[in-house]
Amino acid sequence: MRAGALGFVAGLAALLAAPVSAQLSDAEEVMVETVADGFEDDVALLERITLINSGSHNHAGVKAVAEVLAPEFAALGFDVEWIDQSAQGRAGHLFARHEGVPGTTKMLLIGHLDTVFEPGSPFTGFVREGDRAVGPGVVDDKGGIVVILAALRAMQAAGTLEGANIVVALTGDEEDAGEPLEAARRDLVEAGKWADVALGYEGLSVLDGKDAGVIARRSSGSWTLTTRAGSGHSSGIFSDHAGYGAIYEMARILDAFRRELPEENLTYNVGFMAGGTPAELGEDGLSATTSGKTNIIPSHAIARGDLRALTGEQNERVAGKMRAIVAQHLPGTEATIAIEFRYPPMAPTAGNAALLDRLNAINADLGREAMQPYPPSRRGAADISFVAPYTVGLAGMGPAGSGSHAEGESIDLRSIVRQAQRSAILISRLAREPSPQ
Template sequence: MRILIPALLCAAVFASPAAAQLSAPEQAIVASVEADYETDVALLERITLINSGSHNHAGVKAVAEALVPEFEALGFTTEWIDQSAAGRAGHLFARHEGAPGSTKMLLIGHLDTVFEPDSPFTGFVREGDTAVGPGILDDKGGVVVILSALRAMKAAGTLDDANIVVALTGDEEDAGDPLEVARRDLIEAGQWADVAIGFEALSILDGKDTGVVARRSSGSWTLTTSARSGHSSGIFAEGVGYGAIYEMARILDAFRRELPEENLTYNVGFMAGGTPAEIGEDGLSATTTGKTNIIPSTAVARGDLRALTQEQNERTAAKMRAIVAEHLPGTEAEIAIEFRYPPMAPTAGNDALLGRLNAINADLGLEVMAPYPPSRRGAADISFVAPYVDGLAGMGPSGSGSHAAGESIDLRSMVRQAQRAAILMSRLAKVSSSE
């Protein structure tokens, strides 16, 4: 179900800075978030010091166990959803039942990071209002923003009527397989909800906060070419052909020339060619052998595919298959394309949610948040629920260096993001899903 927020609201907010003043409960929210700043930083430090790489199942669960008391103290019921069937640790869901008929809200974050136990990047180092640590921005800071916002709502009395499900996945950085199992519970929550809010990092553009109303998909492709082998002196000759590497080069160059369009990218991650060449069992490496005087029998390549809509995904995939089907003499080729993370396509409902947030920005004395270009954001879990519900992403804190040693967070950004989120949820809680 989609909550019916007038699409014209967004345009109205952008057109006029005039807005109602903060209510007394909303003023209490602002003060509460500010007062709990050091408490939030302490929680962030505690969970950042727990290694929770996607494949460190014990660590992911330990982060969840550290968060359970935080949610239960706010009146949420919690559930650990085991994901051993998908090869991952599991997900933490927290649920709050509010007034019947009020807006049903799904808050999305994740417990895992890209830093596995063997990573040399560890610890938590704070210097003033900046801190460095693995996953501190992506997405442990986002999880803290969720809790900070909910705690402020509780203190202000606006949480009571709110119907909320918090979904913290344990494998966002490397989703389990089969994906139908790994994302089943999240999708069911999206089908229940009226609104979804994603708490991955805030996007900054030209020094200003922005809103994320669309994100591109994330898929992958595997290309294999094969050819007759033989002495290199016969290459190009009739009955011999061009070899597997030339066929690979033909295809990849045709991708480069023929596929470009707005919001579409298709990277080649790695490749190998020789006699033979093959992709490793991990799907992240390739091996090959060969000689300069032998026509290569095999070439392999893997890459990704990112698009703004599912239609763009499917149309591009059809073009790629057509290019692959045009073989050089003496060669064969095949491509396998897998769509993993779907796109969060732009919608009027998503724009209207950003309009509501900008009304709050006006009340808080903050600048208008423009939509962030979707081509600059990667895929995220909110995309799995995008077909069912209006959504707003990028509601986590700001920082830099995600997925790399030195990942950092602007700690003060947690304050304004929690204030925005708490007021937004408080206002949404008053909106009937039947309106």
């Protein structure tokens, strides 16, 4: 966390601690009604952008979605910018900036234009059945973008948008970030350093059938484990001269991970592995090839997996334990592990919890149940994590749905309404308050 950020977060937590009002104001009533009245138009926009394939590697498709959305933000008085990312191997990001009253709360709204479904995916179209719709990226994250726009339109209708300081950051590569990662996320991080509050518009979390708030998300990293050994006739396995072979060394390490690493909010999946004479990782890093015989001691083994933790400290500590396990070689073997941290965690903070309290004050004013914090072990990484060290935030501000990243992904269309209403009121209330920076 940057210098002075701890004091800033503490100050903002205090600022957020008390609700501004005990009931909906006239302007807030207008926002509630405007969102409800705009429902069918919002669904139509969602259908329009869902029908455009915007897989992370479909650069033309990602930009085509941005070209649909840019006029929507411009009509609300935002300055719109396309940030080219071709040098990072991706299409680009769409940023929209609105300058309000100086010295008031600065807010960053985060979503993404891309999906996991590339042009060759058989999952296409937009199928609506009442208040449910199915389509690629319909909830992750095109529905989230629609929630942002619905909230901003409601604010404009109520007269609360004019004074608000807002940056909307829609990345074009959230599902598969460009390289180098530092360059791919530079603009987002700069916006996070500017902001007092960040809101992430990926899907709404539901806990025991009730809407929940996301004040923390885990990191996403990967590891590659390679073991090597001298080869020879299998009759010598376990002997002093032949050793144990690369596969037994791999098995030792992975089993030690299973037994020795478990702790709360930590997972470390093994995605794939191969062993033999030889075994080689594919150029894409997502496959491996091997061959061998039953009577030959294997010379190589390779495995790749992920690592997810709740805090940076947990990441580093667990990585240290993994390296120590790897270093305890079986006789006649060698092993190395490479660990890469990509998406950082969004650790739970007092400021994040206070922001959820503010949202729950709005829920009370709307006559809705309070949203409990969602267990971070159930949420993956997201772009909001890149700005978490610099500002307070809430994630999961997008619509409810199911089946993200899989054929049949669906959205509860009515959840757009309640999420946009919550957002419009929260952003409007915060926009009236002084920036703690």
